[in-house]
Amino acid sequence: MLIVTSAPPTLHRTRRFGLVDLATVVALAGLLFGVLQLGREWSGASRPAIVIDLSPWALPRYTFYSLSRGLLAYVLSLAFTLTYGYWAAKDRIAERVLVPLLDILQSIPVLGFMPGLILALVALFPHNNIGLELAAVIMIFTGQAWNMTFSYYHSLRSVPDDLREVAAVYRFSWWQRLKWLELPYATLGLVxxxxxxxAGGWFFLMINEAFRLGDRDFRLPGIGSYMSVAVDQGRTDAMLYAIGAMTLMIVAVDQVLWRPVVVWAQKFRVEEGGTQEKMSSWFLNWLRRSRLLAVLRQLGRRVGTRLARRRAIRPGPTTQPVAARQPAAWLGVILLALLLAALAFGAWKLTHVLRRVPAVEWGTLGGAAAWTLGRVLLATALGTL
Structure with missing residues (x-):
């Protein structure tokens, strides 16, 4: 008797392109269109003060512009964090300069960077909007980078000794140590x-997108400038529209970007003992149902596998730990010398500026500084309660 068996239907069933893939394609097309519009806005003729449309129908476009500046500032902050934090953690001599300098930079308010930064970039790009856009991005950057850099620096300094010993036993190079040990260990805190x-970068959005220097009015299309014009004109309805758009943008970024990243970063958790609540993301689960993204992931894995095969075979473990190779020491010395030279030049220029301040003004500045210090100390005391 011949018995013919067949596998369950689920084994032969393959995912087909469906609504998830259609939505993914539409989203990618919309993103591409938005990037083209953003490039057109950046490369357009210089318009220091544009007319802001207070219609609620203009808010989606303004929201996209503000979100783009925030994301560009975050990319810049992340690059700064990975470079500056690594340098400060690995170079003991440079650490004595870099860490106090970072502490000073995070104490300077956004308004302290604004005048010189805007005038310099506008003069550098006088015929298009690149200067103003870069100034807005960098000012948002000053509200993001310092906290991230301190977190990454402390994570690199607190890698457990047993993990360092494993990396030494396997003779990791500095790049392998960074890729397989230090970055994974720092990922959760960095996220x-x-x-x-x-979130801190959004606090000064009105200042970053609409500001005045003397008799010059600089304005960029965005939620911040929308809110600024609404406040100037006393338009309560427009203020509410801006608050609603800002709220929706923050919630969308949290659900579409940060929640999936937090769920993904849980695999780098190193705590021992105890039970951790399993986290999930509806958007991440939704993306995992996409056939299109699955195909792209498979292609990426194949390319990665082929590239890995071409690399030299990594040596196996040895019984004697070997010190990991670090980047050339002379590179750190040169960078530190350039940084110190830049600081010295800035201090020299600042001295020339301060010489022009009348003696009477110093008393006013001292009193204002005392009031500011008192407010900061009071806020710190209230925050510790």
Whole structure:
């Protein structure tokens, strides 16, 4: 008797392109269109003060512009964090300069960077909007980068000794140590601090997108300038529209970007003992149902596998730990010398500026500084309660 068996239907069933893939294609097309519009806005003729449309129908476009500046500032902050934090953690001599300098930079308010930064970039790009856009991005950057850099620096300094010994036994190079040990160990803290830093960048959005220097009015299309014009004109309805758009943008960024990243970063958790609540993301689960993204992931894995095969075979473990190779020491010395030279030049220029301040003004500045210090100390005391 011949018995013919067949596998369950689920084994032969393959995912087909469906609504998830259609939505993914539409989203990618919309993103591409938005990037083209953003490039057109940046490369357009210089318009220091544009007319802001207070219609609620203009808010989606303004929201996209503000979100783009925030994301560009975050990319810049992340690059700065990975470079500056690594340098400060690995170079003991440079650490004595870099860490105090970072502490000073995070104490300077956004308004302290604004005048010189805007005038310099506008003069550098006088015929298009690149200067103003870069100034806005960099000012948002100053509200994001410092917290992320301190987090990454402390994570690199607190890698457990047993993990360092494993890396030494396997003779990791500095790049392998960074890729397989230090970055994974610092990922979770960096993700949480990235969320806080991204939120901190929105606080000064009105100042970053609409500001005045003397008799010159600089304005960029965005939620911040929309809110600024609404406040100037006393338009309560427009203020409410802007608050609603800002709220929707923050919630969307949290659900579409940060929540999936937080769920993904849980695999780098190193705490021992105890039970951790399993986190999930509806958007991440939704993306995992996409056939299109699955095909792209498979192609990426194949390319990665082929590239890995071409690399030299990594040596196996040895019984004697071998010190990991670090980047050339002379590179750190040169960078530190350039940084110190830049600081000295800035201090020399600042001295020339301060010489022009009348003696009477110093008393006014001292009193204002005392009031500011008192407010900061009071806020710190209230925050510790």
């Amino acid at each position: 949480w601090n990235s969320m806080l830093s991204m």
